[in-house]
Amino acid sequence: MLDGLLTTFKDEITLKEIGWTCSTIFFNTLVTLAGYKLFQHGVIIFHLNFSVTELLADFLLLIVAMDFMMYVFHWAIHKLHALYRYHDLHHQYNNPTAVSLFVLHPVEVLGFGGLWLCLLTAIDFSIYAIILYLMFNVAMGIIGHLRKEFIPASVKNHTFFQWLANTGFHVDHHQYQQYNFGFYTKVWDRIFGTLK
Ligand SMILES: [Zn+2]
Numbered sequence: 470m471l472d473g474l475l476t477t478f479k480d481e482i483t484l485k486e487i488g489w490t491c492s493t494i495f496f497n498t499l500v501t502l503a504g505y506k507l508f509q510h511g512v513i514i515f516h517l518n519f520s521v522t523e524l525l526a527d528f529l530l531l532i533v534a535m536d537f538m539m540y541v542f543h544w545a546i547h548k549l550h551a552l553y554r555y556h557d558l559h560h561q562y563n564n565p566t567a568v569s570l571f572v573l574h575p576v577e578v579l580g581f582g583g584l585w586l587c588l589l590t591a592i593d594f595s596i597y598a599i600i601l602y603l604m605f606n607v608a609m610g611i612i613g614h615l616r617k618e619f620i621p622a623s624v625k626n627h628t629f630f631q632w633l634a635n636t637g638f639h640v641d642h643h644q645y646q647q648y649n650f651g652f653y654t655k656v657w658d659r660i661f662g663t664l665k
Pocket residue numbers: 543547556560642646
């Protein structure tokens with residue numbers, strides 16, 4: 470059974486993907502260190518007092534702001550030829566796995582990281598909202614790169630999921646690259662006419 474699992478693992482995930490994943494973790498760590506330096510110098514400020522209202526308000530603001538900025542960045546990296554060569558690496562996987570989420574060129578990692586640091590510099594957020602958002606971000610990234618939709622069709626057809634990104638939404642982007650540039654929601658794709 471273990472042999473079978475290892476064979477499946479080798480079939481699904483390549484050494485190349487693992488190498489790019491290590492690279493992405495390294496460059497994300499550099500972004501985090503840059504953020505720490507900005508925090509030390511008082512450029513980035515966090516609210517430390519716990520309040521449920523502030524937590525929820527900041528969490529929603531983080532989702533809306535990052536979803537919009539990442540939509541624009543993702544759209545631009547597809548449309549600008551000089552930039553697409555960096556994003557092409559991620560699109561080598563028409564049928565992505567959860568690990569494909571981390572197959573990103575360092576330029577792209579630093580681009581997304583730069584957006585994140587700009588937002589943290591512009592607005593002072595609750596540290597608890599930041600922690601919640603970071604967990605949400607990884608969860609949505611993994612959900613977007615699973616091959617199978619794990620939400621039952623009956624639930625998926627609910628109005629709520631017409632606005633929230635799901636597995637099929639991002640897998641469709643891997644197969645039809647001119648559509649579905651959003652990450653957390655379908656809002657910006659609906660507004661700008663890029664929803665498949
Ligand atoms: Zn893309």
